[in-house]
Amino acid sequence: MSPIIEFRDVSKVFESPGGPIRAVDGVDLTIEAGEIFGVIGYSGAGKSTLVRLINGLERVTSGQLLVDGDDVATLTERQLELKRRDIGMIFQQFNLFSSRTVAGNVAFPLKVAGWPKADRDRRIAELLDFVGLLDRAHSYPDQLSGGQKQRVGIARALAAQPKILLADESTSALDPQTTQDVLRLLRKVNDELGVTIVVITHELEVVRAIADRVAVLEDGRVAEHGTVFDIFTKPQAEVTQRFVSTVIHDRPRGANLDRLRRNHDGRIVTATIADGSRLGTVLASAGALGVTFEIVYGGIGTLQDQSFGSLTLALNGAHDAVETVVGRLREVTTIEEAS
Amino acid sequence: MSVAVLVPTASEFDWSFHGPKLVEALGQTLYMVSATLLIGGVLGLGLGLALYTTRRGGLLANRGVFGVANLLVNIFRPIPFLILLMVIAPVTVALIGTRLGSTAMIVPLSFAATFGVSRIVEQNLVAIDPGVIEAARATGASRWRIVATLLVPEALGPLILGFTFVFVAIVDMSALAGTLDGGGLGAFALDYGYKRWNFAVVWITVLVIILLVQVAQAIGNRLSRKVLRR
Numbered sequence: 001m002s003p004i005i006e007f008r009d010v011s012k013v014f015e016s017p018g019g020p021i022r023a024v025d026g027v028d029l030t031i032e033a034g035e036i037f038g039v040i041g042y043s044g045a046g047k048s049t050l051v052r053l054i055n056g057l058e059r060v061t062s063g064q065l066l067v068d069g070d071d072v073a074t075l076t077e078r079q080l081e082l083k084r085r086d087i088g089m090i091f092q093q094f095n096l097f098s099s100r101t102v103a104g105n106v107a108f109p110l111k112v113a114g115w116p117k118a119d120r121d122r123r124i125a126e127l128l129d130f131v132g133l134l135d136r137a138h139s140y141p142d143q144l145s146g147g148q149k150q151r152v153g154i155a156r157a158l159a160a161q162p163k164i165l166l167a168d169e170s171t172s173a174l175d176p177q178t179t180q181d182v183l184r185l186l187r188k189v190n191d192e193l194g195v196t197i198v199v200i201t202h203e204l205e206v207v208r209a210i211a212d213r214v215a216v217l218e219d220g221r222v223a224e225h226g227t228v229f230d231i232f233t234k235p236q237a238e239v240t241q242r243f244v245s246t247v248i249h250d251r252p253r254g255a256n257l258d259r260l261r262r263n264h265d266g267r268i269v270t271a272t273i274a275d276g277s278r279l280g281t282v283l284a285s286a287g288a289l290g291v292t293f294e295i296v297y298g299g300i301g302t303l304q305d306q307s308f309g310s311l312t313l314a315l316n317g318a319h320d321a322v323e324t325v326v327g328r329l330r331e332v333t334t335i336e337e338a339s
Numbered sequence: 340m341s342v343a344v345l346v347p348t349a350s351e352f353d354w355s356f357h358g359p360k361l362v363e364a365l366g367q368t369l370y371m372v373s374a375t376l377l378i379g380g381v382l383g384l385g386l387g388l389a390l391y392t393t394r395r396g397g398l399l400a401n402r403g404v405f406g407v408a409n410l411l412v413n414i415f416r417p418i419p420f421l422i423l424l425m426v427i428a429p430v431t432v433a434l435i436g437t438r439l440g441s442t443a444m445i446v447p448l449s450f451a452a453t454f455g456v457s458r459i460v461e462q463n464l465v466a467i468d469p470g471v472i473e474a475a476r477a478t479g480a481s482r483w484r485i486v487a488t489l490l491v492p493e494a495l496g497p498l499i500l501g502f503t504f505v506f507v508a509i510v511d512m513s514a515l516a517g518t519l520d521g522g523g524l525g526a527f528a529l530d531y532g533y534k535r536w537n538f539a540v541v542w543i544t545v546l547v548i549i550l551l552v553q554v555a556q557a558i559g560n561r562l563s564r565k566v567l568r569r
Contacts, residue, residue: 081479084477093470142568
């Protein structure tokens with residue numbers, strides 16, 4: 001793997017009547033060729049600006065931004081136009097050309113890139129087949145469903161065979177089922193065509209579904225980045241923990257925890273589950289110490305082919321016996337007191 | 340024995356006398372209006388595109404060009420047509436050689452239409468989703484390519500309705516122009532109707548204009564519906 005996009009201390013400042021706004025603030029990030037890289041953040045975190053710096057729709061204020069060998073911060077508008085042919089982009093609201101048919105939308109970047117008519121027609125058929133819309137070539141965008149529109153968006157973005165695909169909240173306007181379809185298609189784009197994909201989203205589910213690595217953006221800065229598994233299982237930054245807790249209800253908090261305390265006596269602890277943690281073995285031995293337990297909360301799932309999750313237990317028994325069981329649990333996994 | 344009454348004075352519409360004159364007047368009106376729609380339409384489209392693309396944040400943002408274009412439109416558009424016609428009469432004479440007749444009237448009509456059309460074009464272009472333009476830019480399309488190939492098609496439906504509206508406004512202005520030696524339906528209603536207190540002529544003229552506008556509006560609606568596919 002080699003880097004295809006490198007942010008080196010990149011900042012983007014917008015001038016506004018209320019003073020300058022640092023939308024992107026000293027970002028350092030490396031995106032490897034062939035990966036799916038997620039950028040997650042709340043609205044206003046600067047992610048849309050960040051992704052537009054890559055194809056020069058917004059210009060870098062300071063720093064270096066290497067995209068496939070060129071520092072886009074230094075390119076002229078004309079050079080950027082050529083660069084953009086190697087970078088496809090899809091959007092939350094699809095942004096199809098309503099005056100052109102599906103085939104016409106896909107043809108647009110090909111005309112821009114100067115493809116001859118015969119090659120264009122062949123490429124359009126190939127792309128529409130790839131996204132499963134060959135029969136809708138002559139439809140207009142307003143005759144399509146949201147999912148179909150995004151498929152056209154993807155076909156258009158891939159038309160001129162770019163190396164990079166930027167996906168800006170590409171599933172945020174879609175229902176959950178359609179979201180899964182579009183994410184599967186993006187996965188296929190990555191797997192079969194080797195296109196590097198940068199996915200901008202405010203939904204951790206999207207990152208979880210397709211990304212290899214992820215950066216968490218807050219106030220224009222990278223709060224944290226790493227593999228999706230690490231970010232999900234060991235979130236460090238507060239903003240990351242908030243994101244993770246929206247997707248994985250793995251630790252009882254607030255009202256949930258109060259309810260558990262009302263309904264269960266004893267000590268309440270949360271055990272992290274990962275491949276190889278022998279929680280059951282330890283719990284099986286608890287009875288011999290006179291400790292009973294109840295599983296009161298939690299869930300286990302898989303992420304990037306690894307198990308992860310947590311179970312919250314209510315342990316009852318003599319104080320020392322419970323202490324011993326908790327001690328044994330600590331030997332096999334991470335234990336947190338409910339708080 | 341039979342002496343043709345050259346000028347009927349009763350309030351009646353004499354088909355043998357008024358008929359051919361009405362047809363001639365309608366022909367002059369259609370000539371003035373269609374020529375104006377063509378010339379003012381093309382120039383107004385250009386000026387409207389200039390206003391839209393050079394505005395702040397526009398594809399070809401340029402304060403100088405926008406400032407001049409905007410000022411020109413703001414100066415000329417509010418001038419009542421009757422006065423504008425007089426103001427630019429020297430230009431008309433320089434271009435056509437006379438200030439009289441339907442052809443001469445096309446000059447002030449086109450002038451007025453250009454500024455009116457430019458605002459309508461600008462308004463309809465502003466309604467284009469900026470995301471669509473961003474998507475075009477993301478493909479690597481140059482700004483000029485977007486202006487030349489994308490903007491007008493994307494706004495075509497509302498633009499057609501806008502041009503239909505302009506057509507009606509031009510019919511209105513052309514009637515006024517007719518009263519200042521321009522010919523057409525306005526002159527016909529004035530000379531043979533109003534001045535002779537022959538209201539049959541006035542009302543028949545009104546009827547013809549209503550029909551003309553109805554036909555234009557129907558065509559405009561149908562075309563824009565077809566473009567919008569609704």
